[in-house]
Amino acid sequence: MSETPEPQETETSAPRNVIEVRDLVTHYGDRMILKGISMDVHADEIMVIMGGSGSGKSTLLRHLMALEHHTSGTMRILGQDIDELNNVELVDLRQKLGVAFQGGALFSSMTVGENVMLPLFEHTKLDRKTMEIMTRMKLQVVELGGFENLMPSELSGGMIKRAAFARAIVMDPKILFCDEPSAGLDPVVASQLDDLILLLRDALGMTVVVVTHELDSAFKIADRITVLDRGEILFIGTPDELRASDNQRIQNLLNRVAEDDTMDAETYLNRLTGDEPAYRPL
Amino acid sequence: MQEAETKNGFVNFTEKVGRLTVAGVEEIGMGAMMVVETFYWLIFGRREKQAVRLGAIAEQCVAVGIQAIPIIALLAATIGMMLAIQGIHTLRIFGAESRVTVGISFSVVREFAPLITGIVIAGRSGSALAARIGTMKINQEVDALYVMGINPVRFLVVPAMVAMMIMLPALTLFSDFVGLFFAGVYVNLDLGISLAAYADETIELLSVDDLMHGLGKSAIFAVLIAVIGVVNGASVQGGAEGVGKATTRAVVQSISAIIVTDMLFAFVVTR
Ligand SMILES: Nc1ncnc2c1ncn2[C@@H]1O[C@H](COP(=O)(O)OP(=O)(O)OP(=O)(O)O)[C@@H](O)[C@H]1O
Ligand SMILES: [Mg+2]
Numbered sequence: 001m002s003e004t005p006e007p008q009e010t011e012t013s014a015p016r017n018v019i020e021v022r023d024l025v026t027h028y029g030d031r032m033i034l035k036g037i038s039m040d041v042h043a044d045e046i047m048v049i050m051g052g053s054g055s056g057k058s059t060l061l062r063h064l065m066a067l068e069h070h071t072s073g074t075m076r077i078l079g080q081d082i083d084e085l086n087n088v089e090l091v092d093l094r095q096k097l098g099v100a101f102q103g104g105a106l107f108s109s110m111t112v113g114e115n116v117m118l119p120l121f122e123h124t125k126l127d128r129k130t131m132e133i134m135t136r137m138k139l140q141v142v143e144l145g146g147f148e149n150l151m152p153s154e155l156s157g158g159m160i161k162r163a164a165f166a167r168a169i170v171m172d173p174k175i176l177f178c179d180e181p182s183a184g185l186d187p188v189v190a191s192q193l194d195d196l197i198l199l200l201r202d203a204l205g206m207t208v209v210v211v212t213h214e215l216d217s218a219f220k221i222a223d224r225i226t227v228l229d230r231g232e233i234l235f236i237g238t239p240d241e242l243r244a245s246d247n248q249r250i251q252n253l254l255n256r257v258a259e260d261d262t263m264d265a266e267t268y269l270n271r272l273t274g275d276e277p278a279y280r281p282l
Numbered sequence: 283m284q285e286a287e288t289k290n291g292f293v294n295f296t297e298k299v300g301r302l303t304v305a306g307v308e309e310i311g312m313g314a315m316m317v318v319e320t321f322y323w324l325i326f327g328r329r330e331k332q333a334v335r336l337g338a339i340a341e342q343c344v345a346v347g348i349q350a351i352p353i354i355a356l357l358a359a360t361i362g363m364m365l366a367i368q369g370i371h372t373l374r375i376f377g378a379e380s381r382v383t384v385g386i387s388f389s390v391v392r393e394f395a396p397l398i399t400g401i402v403i404a405g406r407s408g409s410a411l412a413a414r415i416g417t418m419k420i421n422q423e424v425d426a427l428y429v430m431g432i433n434p435v436r437f438l439v440v441p442a443m444v445a446m447m448i449m450l451p452a453l454t455l456f457s458d459f460v461g462l463f464f465a466g467v468y469v470n471l472d473l474g475i476s477l478a479a480y481a482d483e484t485i486e487l488l489s490v491d492d493l494m495h496g497l498g499k500s501a502i503f504a505v506l507i508a509v510i511g512v513v514n515g516a517s518v519q520g521g522a523e524g525v526g527k528a529t530t531r532a533v534v535q536s537i538s539a540i541i542v543t544d545m546l547f548a549f550v551v552t553r
Pocket of ligand 2: 057058059
């Protein structure tokens with residue numbers, strides 16, 4: 001937690017902190033949801049946000065994606081204070097963000113390929129052929145090559161998630177957000193998605209912010225973990241620091257999930273040590 | 283105790299009425315915003331780097347308009363014949379059945395064609411619009427549009443609203459012809475007036491004003507249907523059940539709005 005350098009403008013072209021949140025307070029109606037959150041996301045890291053149900057993870061993520069208005073505090077994304085952006089600048093900024101939503105949020109009236117192509121179609125002047133090639137390439141990254149003509153309703157849950165990733169990365173975003181990537185998937189598919197997230201960061205150089213419930217998945221992919229508790233930050237640090245923490249709340253969180261995992265201890269250990277079936281490119 | 287409870291009941295009731303009123307006003311405000319935004323995107327979309335896509339409008343035109351042709355033809359034909367039957371039956375009392383064309387032509391062009399077309403489109407396309415937007419909202423597809431830097435009003439609402447504003451008058455014109463034709467067929471069969479004579483009389487009776495009265499109304503119906511569909515879709519809450527409720531509400535509200543507007547329009551214009 002202490003190794004985080006003070007937030008400051010570095011002279012390099014890309015800011016070291018791609019996201020800087022200071023004293024963020026948000027409300028739904030009269031209810032305060034986030035109660036003064038300060039956190040940074042460093043360039044090229046995988047930041048995992050954890051916390052109990054209703055602790056405000058999704059809310060925080062929606063703010064980080066500039067989808068909601070906050071009550072007070074400041075938020076800088078890629079060096080830009082989002083309060084100071086006009087609509088056109090906000091649209092420009094959003095093109096540098098990719099989001100894989102929890103349920104995929106693919107447009108059901110479009111084919112998988114059209115879904116992935118949509119951001120290109122809307123924001124670039126590329127010709128159709130080029131867009132199709134780019135779409136196919138991104139679909140291959142998520143191992144869905146050849147599926148572009150299927151409708152989303154013809155895909156399995158895991159494939160929908162992967163298609164959502166393909167759409168999220170089609171504009172080569174600087175930051176990729178995912179809400180509960182592995183929710184509702186069986187462990188094997190969930191672990192493939194973890195591999196995919198690691199691949200996207202390593203191969204495409206993206207910063208990734210992931211919300212997840214799954215402790216083993218968090219430990220596998222996270223460079224740093226943020227733990228939210230009832231709208232406040234309980235912990236920010238590396239997975240090792242999290243494990244070493246003697247905070248009772250954090251221990252509860254760790255133990256509860258660890259208990260759930262006793263049935264499958266071997267897989268759990270394997271995942272911690274990275275003994276996973278390696279990602280197979282097509 | 284008893285008194286407190288009655289008072290509570292009364293307070294509750296007033297509160298409920300108040301809340302419903304606020305919600306109603308909010309929805310009307312939202313609808314008005316939607317109309318303003320639609321025109322904003324049509325005019326300034328390019329400046330915001332989000333031009334409205336003609337392809338999307340054309341697609342909606344097919345869904346709203348072309349696919350509705352068979353059912354509208356059927357209903358317009360039926361209404362035309364119904365007006366002829368009823369008109370002849372009524373005028374026979376005065377032995378004036380040969381004057382039936384007057385009643386038919388004005389009723390079809392000024393009232394029944396726009397009304398029946400509006401009601402069919404409200405049932406077919408207003409409901410579909412509410413369902414589509416509602417489903418997209420609960421599946422986070424609307425959020426997905428925002429983060430992709432695609433304004434949902436520009437992307438979803440504008441094509442639907444423009445398509446309705448084009449297709450509803452077009453379909454109304456179509457049902458004018460179909461309704462008048464089938465009324466003529468019945469008149470021909472019953473009274474032996476030739477179709478040519480019937481057509482001549484109709485053309486003589488009807489002015490451009492009458493035609494525009496019907497078509498203008500249908501354009502207003504188009505805005506009502508689109509806005510009511512969108513507002514209901516956008517306020518969907520809580521899963522698939524919510525979508526079903528919103529769809530039903532959209533149909534009931536838009537048909538009511540069409541009929542009330544029709545009456546107001548007739549009242550204002552015939553003054
Ligand atoms: N649209 C909304 N309107 C009102 N309240 C909301 C809304 N969305 C979330 N909340 C409230 O905000 C709080 C935080 O919700 P959030 O979805 O951020 O939690 P979460 O940590 O993502 O939970 P989960 O793990 O269950 O997804 C909850 O108490 C929730 O009831
Ligand atoms: Mg959540």
